Ligand code: HPA
């Protein structure tokens with residue numbers, strides 16, 4: 315193995331394509347926002363909160379995730395949250411980030427969509443100058459709140475479509491198949507937005523098929539259970555549909571027993587356009603760089619393999635061709 319490979323995991327220029335900004339809420343900032351908004355979190359302190367990061371499945375995480383984000387109330391809270399994420403990943407080679415946010419998780423508790431967007435934008439508008447990171451926003455629909463609420467959320471987003479690059483689908487997966495969201499995804503496509511969806515994280519391969527064939531997504535978020543269906547995996551490889559894989563998340567949410575049993579090497583061997591991401595970095599034990607490092611250590615990926623993950627992240631991004639080529643050239647020159 316290349317002795318410098320560990321450095322490469324952090325230093326190689328890369329894009330992060332699967333991270334929920336609310337999942338970058340570190341306990342310290344959560345308590346700070348709680349203090350300034352006069353909210354009492356149901357945890358004694360930062361250490362008490364961190365001790366609860368022991369999840370049995372996706373839902374057990376989501377319960378904590380939605381409770382934690384109750385402290386995000388003002389535009390400043392969202393600005394601080396995005397700044398905190400960017401400051402971390404600038405040290406990990408991130409040059410571009412496509413950032414998920416969950417509008418319904420905020421509007422449902424009385425925080426206006428404009429507050430969320432204004433707050434995030436106040437950080438992201440200058441991310442290139444301050445952190446050397448270009449950024450885009452992707453608004454995700456909460457699938458467990460159903461297609462009707464997703465459509466209402468899309469209508470609320472319509473005046474702001476210039477501020478987002480795409481829409482996604484997240485939250486509890488099992489029992490909430492993608493097909494019900496076909497009408498709202500069709501509207502989003504008509505509005506010129508890119509489409510992504512979480513599928514095959516906990517849910518069956520059938521949900522990945524639906525995300526591809528019914529929603530017509532550009533990328534699949536997670537998608538690891540596609541590895542159970544050889545026909546599906548061949549299709550994903552043939553069409554070079556990017557998968558935004560989040561290895562540490564999959565272990566923490568017990569979608570896989572151990573990192574060693576993760577299907578990542580199988581995806582790579584099958585020719586799938588695979589990217590490495592953090593998902594909810596404050597909760598899952600690491601930012602994107604730690605995810606690169608973890609898979610490098612576990613599977614012995616060498617320098618070339620790590621660069622390939624990074625190149626894939628640029629190819630799979632929604633950046634324009636010139637920006638993609640500039641970043642790919644940076645990776646080759648590194
Ligand atoms: O890993 C996830 N899966 C689904 N929804 C989510 N929302 C934040 N993180 C996740």
Ligand SMILES: [Zn+2]
Nearest residue numbers: 484512535593
């Ligand atoms: Zn996710």
